[in-house]
Amino acid sequence: MTYLLLFWEFFKTGLFAVGGGLATLPFLYDMGARTGWFTAHQVADMLAVSESTPGPIGINMAVYTGYTTAGILGSLCALVGIVTPSIIVIILIAAALKAFRDNKYVNGAFYGIRPASTGLIAAAGLTVAIGSLLRTDAWTGWDRFWTVLDWKAWLLAAVIFAVSRLFKKLHPAFLILIGAVAGALFRFAGA
Amino acid sequence: MKIYWELFITFFRMGAITFGGGYAMLPILQREVVDGKGWCTNEELTDYYAIGQCTPGIIAVNTATFIGFKQKGVAGAIVATYGVVAPSFIVIGVIAALLQNFASYAIVQNAFAGIRVAVTVLILNAVVKLLKSSVVDKLTACVFLAVALAAFFLDLSPVLFVLIAGALGIAAKVLWKGAAKK
Incomplete structure (x- = not known):
């Protein structure tokens, strides 16, 4: 019964959480409160694990919750639950797009949507940049604004940027590896 | 059969090296799917991301479904998604079973x-690539700047931006073009 319930709860989350993986957070808090499967504190732990492991955050959250609630089979049920709604919705949209590919209204809409989509990605990138390149808690005022700059992070960003420009054929995974090794060696989180 | 295996293994590889949300996956998609396999173009990728932000589910998953569907229909969509x-x-x-305190290890925090x-650098590079295919004239440049700033400073739903930009694109x-011809 728990398995079916896990599938159903994550199916609903997958159906209503619009946007990125973080959009699943409010649904998880609500799910924990209603089912008693996990506390809000555990959700925060799950988020930390999701963010420090490969894979989309929403998926990691589902697998982790499913596992802690009902073992391997539980995580499988949660996983299938969260991806099924988007598989159905996207297949319908993809089929519709295929049928209307040469429609002038559809093409006109995407002409406007493409730069908007790029703008949304740029805004998200800026948020990521603030989290990785600035120490917002060190802010003491404009007269000493440089205290928020995390110089180690800026240096690493400059190195990775230079490497990505010099070796354009290099796979992004190598740049991520450089980041991980430098972060661990020079204790980027100060931990 | 080979194409299904290729879809699965390519998306498996991308899932394994993506740290963070769907945005972190973008540069890896550009490398593997656009430059490598030629399964879609940068334009299509921006379309998928726009739709992914307005539809239920996780963006990285939605994009996998789209590309899988484009290659091999419903079966391809399911294979790529899983x-x-x-x-x-x-x-x-593995982490849930063996390393309950995984996220609190110093080496994990530092590496992450x-x-x-x-x-951050990868997303910057990815955005520059997308700009070349999405910003093609003055109007699209304005849309990009307006949405980037508004989305960063205001707490509005991405759906709103996509709907307005789509209406503007049709207009x-x-x-306007139709009116000019008459």
Whole structure:
């Protein structure tokens, strides 16, 4: 019964959480409160694990919750639950797009949507940049604004940027590896 | 049969090296799917991301479904989608079973702070690539700037931006152009 319930709860989350993986957070808090499967504190732990492991955050959250609630089979049920709604919705949209590919209204809409989509990605990138390149808690005022700059992070960003420009054929995974090794060696989180 | 395996393994690989959300996956998609396999173009990728932000589900998963569907219909969509989520299933399963305190280890926290810096640079590079295919004239440049600033400073739903930009695109390409011809 728990398995079916896990599938159903994550199916609903997958159906209503619009946007990125973080959009699943409010649904998880609500799910924990209603089912008693996990506390809000555990959700925060799950988020930390999701963010420090490969894979989309929403998926990691589902697998982790499913596992802690009902073992391997539980995580499988949660996983299938969260991806099924988007598989159905996207297949319908993809089929519709295929049928209307040469429609002038559809093409006109995407002409406007493409730069908007790029703008949304740029805004998200800026948020990521603030989290990785600035120490917002060190802010003491404009007269000493440089205290928020995390110089180690800026240096690493400059190195990775230079490497990505010099070796354009290099796979992004190598740049991520450089980041991980430098972060661990020079204790980027100060931990 | 070979194409299904290729879809699965390619998306599995991408799922295994994506740290963070769907945005972190973008540079990896450009490398593997656009430059490598030629399964879609940068334009199509921006379309998928726009739709992914307005539809239920996780953007990285939605994009996998789109590309899988484009290659091999419904079966391709399912194979690609489960390919991209399979690494999470394995990695999180192991962590949940063996390393309950995984996220609190100093080496994990430090390494991840470094990874975030790398991901920042990767997203910057990805946006520059997308700009070349999405910003093609003055109007699209204005849309990009307006949405980037508004989305960063205001707490509004991405759906709103996509709807307005879509209406603007139809107005500019179909209605105004049609009116000019008459």
